Amino acid sequence: MKKYNQIAEFGKKLIAVTKVESILEAVAQEAKYLVGADRCSIFIVDSEDKILWTKHSDGIGRIVLGLDTGIVGATYYTKEPQIVNKPYEDERFLANIDKKSGYITKNMITIPIFNSKREVMGIIQLLNKNMSEFNDEDLELLIFFANYISGSLELALLSQEK
Numbered sequence: 391m392k393k394y395n396q397i398a399e400f401g402k403k404l405i406a407v408t409k410v411e412s413i414l415e416a417v418a419q420e421a422k423y424l425v426g427a428d429r430c431s432i433f434i435v436d437s438e439d440k441i442l443w444t445k446h447s448d449g450i451g452r453i454v455l456g457l458d459t460g461i462v463g464a465t466y467y468t469k470e471p472q473i474v475n476k477p478y479e480d481e482r483f484l485a486n487i488d489k490k491s492g493y494i495t496k497n498m499i500t501i502p503i504f505n506s507k508r509e510v511m512g513i514i515q516l517l518n519k520n521m522s523e524f525n526d527e528d529l530e531l532l533i534f535f536a537n538y539i540s541g542s543l544e545l546a547l548l549s550q551e552k
Contacts, residue, residue: 393424393531397538404539410546417539421514424535425528428518429493432503433462434547435511442466442513453487460484465500465513471533472500475523493517499524501532505544512543 400420407413418430431453433442442462444453457466461482465472475497477483488495496518503512514536519528 394534396424397535401538401542404542407542408546408549410543410550413539413543413546417514417543421516421532421535424531425499425516425524426520427499427516428520429516431515431517433513433515435466435509435513455484461498462500462513462515465502466510469502469504469510471502471529472498473524473529474498474500497523499528499532501529501536503536503540503543505540511540511547 397420400416404413404416407416414432418432421427422430431444433444433453433455435442435457437457440457442455442457442459455462457463461472461474461477461480461484464482474480474483477495477498478485483495498515498517499519500516501514502510503514505511514532516524516532
């Protein structure tokens with residue numbers, strides 16, 4: 391219950407934030423803290439250009455992927471979270487990003503963020519849970535978290551488009 395109360399407190403702070411970049415940064419930091427992950431990237435869906443892109447990605451520059459690319463793309467298309475505790479054994483894993491950045495992904499979890507129309511507007515990707523693998527408890531907590539922050543993110547993205 392403690393973590394759910396923490397999410398509620400975080401939500402109160404998030405209400406005051408209106409810039410997309412600031413929301414993404416705050417969400418990433420909170421998500422990492424909630425499950426003890428090393429890195430977090432938040433991918434935004436651009437349906438017009440058929441891409442997923444990051445404005446916020448720990449330790450690496452902007453990432454742009456096709457909607458059907460990688461584990462993040464699978465999350466977009468299935469609208470389902472993914473837990474991948476052995477990414478190098480998963481054919482969807484984009485090892486070239488690790489190679490380019492010098493980072494080694496040991497495990498990951500991806501969670502879709504839905505807008506008010508139940509369309510995927512973004513995906514939270516967390517890498518390298520400290521001391522263990524991602525599990526169902528993390529999944530449940532992060533789904534709750536993604537649902538909780540979705541309204542703030544949707545409003546910020548809509549106001550940015552104008």
